[in-house]
Amino acid sequence: MTVPAPLVRRLAVVGAGLIGGSLCLAARSRGLAQRVAVIERDAAALAEASRRGLAHEASADPGAARGADLVVLAVPVGAMGEAAAAVAPHLAEGTVVTDVGSVKGAVLAAVVPALPFPARFVPGHPIAGRERSGAAAADADLFEGALVVLTPEPRTDPACATAVRALWAGAGGRVLTMDAAEHDRVFAAVSHLPHVVAYALVGALLDLEADQGPLVRFSAGGLRDFTRIAQSDPIMWRDICLANREPLLKSLARFRHVLGALEAQIAAGDAAGLLQALARAREARRGMSS
Amino acid sequence: MTVPAPLVRRLAVVGAGLIGGSLCLAARSRGLAQRVAVIERDAAALAEASRRGLAHEASADPGAARGADLVVLAVPVGAMGEAAAAVAPHLAEGTVVTDVGSVKGAVLAAVVPALPFPARFVPGHPIAGRERSGAAAADADLFEGALVVLTPEPRTDPACATAVRALWAGAGGRVLTMDAAEHDRVFAAVSHLPHVVAYALVGALLDLEADQGPLVRFSAGGLRDFTRIAQSDPIMWRDICLANREPLLKSLARFRHVLGALEAQIAAGDAAGLLQALARAREARRGMSS
Numbered sequence: 306m307t308v309p310a311p312l313v314r315r316l317a318v319v320g321a322g323l324i325g326g327s328l329c330l331a332a333r334s335r336g337l338a339q340r341v342a343v344i345e346r347d348a349a350a351l352a353e354a355s356r357r358g359l360a361h362e363a364s365a366d367p368g369a370a371r372g373a374d375l376v377v378l379a380v381p382v383g384a385m386g387e388a389a390a391a392v393a394p395h396l397a398e399g400t401v402v403t404d405v406g407s408v409k410g411a412v413l414a415a416v417v418p419a420l421p422f423p424a425r426f427v428p429g430h431p432i433a434g435r436e437r438s439g440a441a442a443a444d445a446d447l448f449e450g451a452l453v454v455l456t457p458e459p460r461t462d463p464a465c466a467t468a469v470r471a472l473w474a475g476a477g478g479r480v481l482t483m484d485a486a487e488h489d490r491v492f493a494a495v496s497h498l499p500h501v502v503a504y505a506l507v508g509a510l511l512d513l514e515a516d517q518g519p520l521v522r523f524s525a526g527g528l529r530d531f532t533r534i535a536q537s538d539p540i541m542w543r544d545i546c547l548a549n550r551e552p553l554l555k556s557l558a559r560f561r562h563v564l565g566a567l568e569a570q571i572a573a574g575d576a577a578g579l580l581q582a583l584a585r586a587r588e589a590r591r592g593m594s595s
Numbered sequence: 596m597t598v599p600a601p602l603v604r605r606l607a608v609v610g611a612g613l614i615g616g617s618l619c620l621a622a623r624s625r626g627l628a629q630r631v632a633v634i635e636r637d638a639a640a641l642a643e644a645s646r647r648g649l650a651h652e653a654s655a656d657p658g659a660a661r662g663a664d665l666v667v668l669a670v671p672v673g674a675m676g677e678a679a680a681a682v683a684p685h686l687a688e689g690t691v692v693t694d695v696g697s698v699k700g701a702v703l704a705a706v707v708p709a710l711p712f713p714a715r716f717v718p719g720h721p722i723a724g725r726e727r728s729g730a731a732a733a734d735a736d737l738f739e740g741a742l743v744v745l746t747p748e749p750r751t752d753p754a755c756a757t758a759v760r761a762l763w764a765g766a767g768g769r770v771l772t773m774d775a776a777e778h779d780r781v782f783a784a785v786s787h788l789p790h791v792v793a794y795a796l797v798g799a800l801l802d803l804e805a806d807q808g809p810l811v812r813f814s815a816g817g818l819r820d821f822t823r824i825a826q827s828d829p830i831m832w833r834d835i836c837l838a839n840r841e842p843l844l845k846s847l848a849r850f851r852h853v854l855g856a857l858e859a860q861i862a863a864g865d866a867a868g869l870l871q872a873l874a875r876a877r878e879a880r881r882g883m884s885s
Binding site: 383432433434452454490491492494495496498499500501502503504505506507508509510511512513514517519520521523524525527528530531532533534535536539540542543546547550553554556557559560561562563564567568571572574576579580582583584585586587588589 | 673722723724742744780781782784785786788789790791792793794795796797798799800801802803804807809810811813814815817818820821822823824825826829830832833836837840843844846847849850851852853854857858861862864866869870872873874875876877878879
């Protein structure tokens with residue numbers, strides 16, 4: 306019996322948050338890399354990364370990326386350009402770079418100008434968010450069964466895309482490829498819109514509570530789901546909203562239109578129209594993968 | 596060791612849906628009544644109620660309520676008046692009547708004129724909805740730990756309220772009392788609003804999918820929660836929306852206001868304002884009971 310060779314000799318992950326920290330753990334526990342370095346400039350997060358032993362090396366210094374075969378940028382979308390610029394001087398000609406941002410167009414625009422070899426950058430997005438965030442929540446099995454979308458550009462070196470694909474497949478992900486603009490339209494609708502709606506709903510409840518007294522303590526199933534979603538990291542979601550502004554505003558406009566139609570049916574007492582509108586939602590269940 | 600006497604000799608439940616069916620099962624398995632009858636006019640639901648042995652007697656005839664000490668109306672809010680009128684001729688002077696409707700003002704208005712002894716009607720609302728509905732989903736433990744709100748009126752006989760409270764406490768519920776109008780304001784905000792928003796979100800996704808191709812299959816955590824909520828029984832929710840129209844429209848207006856503010860911050864690229872608005876949602880978690 307032979308032990309499979311690790312996919313990568315040296316892996317460097319920039320950002321010890323939920324995604325970056327989980328990828329470090331997955332890489333170590335699944336033998337995806339011989340050596341893993343995590344780079345984190347926040348002192349508390351760095352200390353937590355060290356405490357949990359996320360990587361062989363935990364450092365605040367972007368120079369820890371030196372010698373890496375594969376660098377993963379795992380910081381909030383709004384910090385990607387800066388993170389790329391910080392590691393850029395330490396990249397070798399053969400280093401593959403990828404990211405985990407939830408928006409791809411804006412990340413491409415921010416990261417590509419910062420990198421010495423843009424053809425070796427493979428944009429990626431593991432769909433594995435949780436409401437808990439940070440190194441403390443990192444989990445070696447976070448990506449087991451998760452969808453991971455890669456959005457290579459025409460200029461992207463196919464060998465680099467293959468390396469990134471192998472990393473995520475090794476971590477348990479189901480990897481697929483999409484166009485970056487298509488990715489941003491899809492996730493504006495299925496992820497960014499629901500998050501903004503959940504934040505708005507919880508905000509409205511807090512406003513109503515200020516007016517009319519206790520509400521949240523009476524919450525039942527429905528509200529709990531919204532409240533949980535709205536616990537997601539506000540910095541990460543601020544960045545996503547701003548980086549994917551146009552597709553998100555388009556999805557929001559459609560949502561407001563549909564909500565307005567329901568509201569008008571309720572106001573008018575249109576029982577038949579309202580029933581038809583509510584029953585329609587059952588169609589969506591059929592399209593879900595699980 | 597003595598076996599406690601059942602709380603009720605004869606219990607009749609009108610409606611073999613999730614709530615009615617679960618109450619029948621709870622009453623039988625916990626010894627809350629000596630004899631349980633379920634009345635259901637839909638043939639398929641009645642057959643399912645018989646098949647599952649929800650009650651000692653399953654009948655389409657409202658006359659099966661004859662001799663009951665306690666009658667529970669467990670039909671959609673829009674059908675409460677009719678259900679009350681159907682059982683009214685079979686009620687004895689001592690019979691206590693309650694309901695399980697998610698809206699209390701409209702149920703009071705519909706039920707009270709139909710009953711011979713309005714002082715013996717105790718409006719109630721177990722907060723135990725699930726997305727699965729119908730007799731097939733009935734569960735003896737559905738009310739374990741669930742909040743049950745009673746909204747007795749000034750005219751309500753306190754002994755009747757005590758009997759209804761004992762039934763729900765016996766089924767595992769945490770019973771509390773509120774004013775009916777207050778109940779309707781609270782649940783418009785914490786339950787009816789989130790459901791309408793979830794239905795609208797799923798409707799918007801289906802619209803966007805029709806325009807731009809597959810979306811729902813890429814759904815991640817956030818959307819799944821919404822989609823699940825929007826699988827709730829559309830007839831039940833149509834009735835709730837129309838019966839609680841004014842408080843619901845007020846909650847919807849507040850939600851639209853907060854959503855519009857987020858949308859404006861996104862459109863304007865107001866990073867500081869957006870972060871503040873998103874971070875605020877974390878306040879809500881503190882107020883939740885669990």
